[in-house]
Amino acid sequence: MTLPKRIIFASNNSAKTADLASFFELYGLELINYREVLAPQTFPDETTDDQVKNATVKAAFIHDLLPDDYVLADDSGMFLQAFSDRFGLETAREFQALGLKTTAEENQYVLDLYADNATISDRSAYMSAVLVLMTPGNARVLTVEGHGGSMISDGIRGTFGQGLDEIFVTETGKTFAELTVVEQLNYQHRGRAVKKLIAKLQDDDIVWQANGHELTQETGIIYGILNVSPESFYNGELVGGLAESLAQATQQLADGADVVEVGGQTTRPGFTPLTVEDEIARIVPVIAGIKKVHPYAVVAVDTYKYEVMVAAIAAGADxxxxxxxFTDDARKLELMAKTQVGLLTMFNPRETELSPDISQEMITWFQENLASLEAAGVARERIALDPGVGYSKNSDVRQDLAMMNTVGNLTPFKRPIMTAVANKGWGKFLFDLPKEARADLSLVAATEMYRRGAKILRVHDVKSARQMTSFVEILKHAR
Structure with a gap:
């Protein structure tokens, strides 16, 4: 579906209009308030428990007056774990009843709730936004939801936000108001909802479900590599203790990682397997530590051992x-079926003689692998695909390049596809680059695979990857 040039926003809230307009502008779309084309209206009363209904009623109200336009409406709410019986969809009405007249007063009121209750240690919180878009003639009604924020800050922070943006801390450690508009698109509730809406308009709304998290790929899924294996080919010599690993994870999240992957067992060519006990000892403290410091972070684990999977999931892996x-051990299938973790399943041709048509080999393998996983009781929405670049037989660079070039042939599976090309050996084979000099080439390769449809980027350099995917998407929609 072609993106519309103009969207009418059904709201009397000018600040919210400006906030959403800044996100749509990144896609080359104009969002205007309905009051630019109609006299101000009084909207029907809202419910206190149904965001979708509230947004739908507002959109329909204006769409009846402007049936030939794209009309958007929203409903949002603030949810505080420590005050779960308050706010929610009644946040605006509650602030009004309290006589709070400015954003500064609202923000300070929320901060004072925690300051005045010294026994409250749980500051976890999030904002929720539902968007409903009605197309001309009501041909389609699209509904999306975005959540943003993980906790309430201990003070006012930032200058780029609207409303409560100055007190909601994201997974990056920054408040909404400390993020640029492009960063807010990835972490703020309305920004995330806009991304999902654009994807639905383009029929590209693929979701990866992972232990209660929903990862969407509109601006890529940035998947940071956190090695705790001294044997790792890339930076094993830099592996430190638990404190260093947690600091790395925190930095990756701050740089824009959607997922942090902990790996204790290298699978470089010719690797020596660790014992189950040793691998568990390496990864479990790191998983638990990340979850303690960043409870809303999505943590992955790179392992092929059943016992390690069990321990990782128990420690909080998503x-x-x-x-x-997953199909080499029946116990893995049983474990995956009875949990809700996300699965990253990889085509591994290291021990296989491939035919000249590598693309068809990958397609056939994934058809069979997905069928096995689904037959075991794993929902397809929980599965992402990795074509296995770097795992070709005898480290055959030509096979790696063929996989990279044809990765787009996997997009009909409608599952997220990983591009794992960071600092791989083909950089040395082609250009004689030592591992510490392959960052630029890795980013170029990741960009090419991203443009071909592989939108999970497994990377060491999180910040560059996040900037790249955001720029590619902005450029794609520039007019």
Missing amino acids: IINDVNG
Whole structure:
């Protein structure tokens, strides 16, 4: 579906209009308030428990007056874990009843709730936004929801936001108001909702479900690599203790990682397997530590051992990345079926003689692998695909390049596809680059694969990857 040039926003809230307009502008779309084309209206009363209904009623109200336009409406709410019986969809009405007249007063009121209740230690919180878009003639009604924020800050922070943006801290450690508009698109509730809406308009709304998290790929899924394996080919010599690993995870999240993957067992060519006990000892403290410091972070684990998977999930892992595709051990299938973790299943041709048509080999393998996983009781929405670049037989660079070039042939599966090309050996084979000099080439390769449809970027340099995907998407929609 072609993106519309103009969208009418059904709201009397000018600040919210400006906030949403800044996101749509990134896609080359104009969002205007309905009051620019109609006299101000009084909207029907809203419910206190149904965001979708509230947004739908507002959109329909204006769409009846402007049936030939795209009409958007929203409903949002603030949810505080420590005050779960308050706010929610009644946040605006509650602030009004309290006589709060400015954003500054509202923000300070929320901060004072925690300051005045010294026994409250749980500051977890989030904002929710539902968007409903009605197309001309009501041909389609699209509904999306975005959540943003993980906790309430201990003070006012930032200058780029609207409303409560100055007190809601994201997974990056920054408040909404400390993020640029492009960053807000990835972390703020309305920004995330806009991304989902654009994807639905383009029929590209693929979701990866992982232990209660929903990862969407409109601006890529940035998947940070956190090695705790001294044997790792890339930066094993830099592996430190638990404190260093947690600091790395925190930095990756601050740089824009959607997922942090902990890996204790290298699978470089010719690797020596660790014992189950040693691998668990390496990864479990790191998983638990990340979850303690960043409870809303999505943590993945790179392992092919059943016992390690069990321990990782118990420690809080949300995604399991198995280079053997989960089907080499029936216990893995049973484990995956009875949990809700996300699965990253990899085509691994290291021990296989491939035919000249590598693309068809990958397609056939994933058809069979997905069928096995689904037959075991794993929902397809929980599965992402990894074509296995770097795992070709005898480290055959030509096979790697063929996989990279044809990765787009996997998009008909309608599942997220990983591009794992960071600092791989083909950089040395082609250009004689040592591992510490492959960052630029890795980003170029990741960009090409991203443009071909592989939108999970497994990277060491999170910040560059996040900037790249955001720029590619902005450029694609520039007019």
